[in-house]
Amino acid sequence: MTPPPGEIPSEVAAAWARRRPPPGDPVDPARGSPTPPSPGNPVGAQHGSPTPPSPGNPVGAQRGSPTPATPATPHPTPTALALGDPAPHLPRALAQTGYAVTRWHRHLTRGQLCAPWPPSGPFGEVWVRMPRSALEAAMLLHAAAARVADGARIYLYGATNEGIRSAARHFPEGTEPPVTLHIKRRCRVLAATRHAPPPRPDGLDSWELRAPLDWGSGPRDWTFYPGVFACGRLDSATALLIDCLPALPAGARLLDFGAGTGIIAAAALERGAPGAEAVLLERDAIALVAASRNLPGATLVLGRGVATVPGPFDLIVSNPPIHAGSAQSLATVEKLVHEAATVLAPGGRLLIVAQRRLPIPRILERTYPLMNTIADRDSFRVWEAGRRTR
Secondary structure (H helix, E strand, C coil): CCCCHHHHHHHHHHHHHHHCCCCCCCCCHHHCCCCCCECCECCCCCCCCCCCCECCECCCCCCCCCCCCCCCCCCCCCEEEEECCCCCHHHHHHHHCCCEEEEEECECCCCCEECCCCCCCCCCEEEEECCCCHHHHHHHHHHHHCCCCCCCEEEEEEEHHHCHHHHHHHCCCCECCCEEEEEECCEEEEEEEECCCCCCCCCHHHHCEEEEECCCCCCEEEEECCCCCCCCCCCHHHHHHHHCCCCCCCCCEEEEECCCCCHHHHHHHHHCCCCCEEEEEECEHHHHHHHHHHCCCCEEEECCCHHHCCCCEEEEEECCCCEECCEECCHHHHHHHHHHHHHEEEEEEEEEEEECCCCHHHHHHCCCCEEEEEEEECCEEEEEEECCCC
16 A cells, blocks of 8 residues: 655655664674684684684683573663654654654654653654754754764655755754665655764754734734744735634634644734633644743643634634645544534634635535635635524
């Protein structure tokens, strides 16, 4: 069965990892190998093995009584950290070859640790899945280098169309120039050896970005981090949705689905009466850290579905993700539309912005008797939906 395109780099990296000598293998040069043949040791025997034959010892016997064999000291289980790979192929291959594997992802993903920053370790090696953002690649490689000792390896793997061919520039100071270990199926596996700690302090705060943002009421300083949606700017779709926001009455509850750094929710609170409440639902733990800086009073929820957030809400807004990896997918939109109906207050509304070419009206009509287009600009539209009040 052919995997989705986004999983191919993980499969390629897994195939290479399986071909490595397993941890503790006697021919693994990193963990010791049999003593090579030499004039005094013609068979390459280990110390403690029978003495080679000689004129005074024709059968190679030990002098005196036999020496009991010394049990081999077991090697500790090697550890590996996998960063940012939602696919299971590489972690599974590492586990099958004897590694204790820890998986971390900034996005809430089944079977992985989701947190704003990777666990501190230390680890024997770190594998980084090439992200879409160059600055995020630099951030993850920096974190990887902070989690291994000098002499340990950091791996980066990804596809040609993800920028892996020019990714050597993202490795931090303190690592040797990376080498290409494997090329297959338009993917590459790179590796670099650490020889000194990376230059930046280890932590997400070292990567905080600030940029002015203006949605029509004047510029304000906004916090971003590498890899968040629309990093450092106000995207056209979000700007259009902000133009359509109603004024929230006092005491109203707002849910921002896929809230990112909190731009839509901040604009809605700014336009509404004092006392409105904002709940920000987001699956990116790093984006929620930015949102906490931008909207200190908001309720932040790390999650994937509206049904996990207690309602009711007077307004639900979203510029929803329409991709799963590099492939287009409306599964998130369909789930949002279905679950939003269960938490909308009587008379409440759902506002969605997306590209006009997408079949959003058809998805909305399955659940909501009231639906119409309220804005159309460039290649985006805003749709409003709700239920009839009794």
